[in-house]
């Protein structure tokens with residue numbers, strides 16, 4: 477099942493679009509299966525869960541952090557992850573920078589945009605992105621590589637489009653500024669129900685869980 481799902485998605489994705497297999501709640505065995513099927517990047521939401529999988533699987537795949545990162549988990553996270561997609565504050569960036577400097581690592585990061593401006597969600601509001609990027613691009617142990625957004629959850633994926641468009645506009649605007657130490661390369665948008673719309677709106681990284689692994693069972 478997993479194998480066919482991955483193959484179908486990989487066949488369908490345009491060449492420039494990277495697939496992140498969103499693996500929250502999945503076992504290391506399931507993750508191994510997606511790697512065997514051709515997945516190159518695994519996304520994890522929880523540091524603890526990622527550690528367990530990382531101990532089994534190691535560096536045969538790239539690990540992206542896609543959840544909300546608490547400051548007290550940063551020390552562990554920077555050892556495992558190849559990219560943190562969810563930087564949304566100066567304090568978090570500062571902590572990542574500090575912990576990476578201790579292990580001589582430069583962490584690629586994406587800035588998470590709260591494109592729906594939802595109070596209960598994480599991410600920086602669109603109007604605050606530029607300021608945040610200017611402030612944290614001075615940190616020498618992080619490298620800003622693009623933007624990520626979730627957007628509000630809709631039953632109808634077409635409703636996500638305006639949030640993807642807004643995020644893409646910010647992406648283009650920042651890219652055009654050619655800020656020092658900022659490389660606007662990745663635009664991470666779209667999940668199982670919205671990735672096709674996201675790709676139409678120029679996402680080049682999509683994070684897909686359910687369509688690969690099946691429905692999640694949080695009680696596992």
Ligand SMILES: *Cc1c(COP(=O)(O)O)cnc(C)c1O
Nearest residue numbers: 498542667668683684685686687
């Ligand atoms: C769970 C998750 C996904 C994948 O969601 P699906 O609907 O299962 O594809 C993508 N991005 C983030 C940040 C997630 O937490």
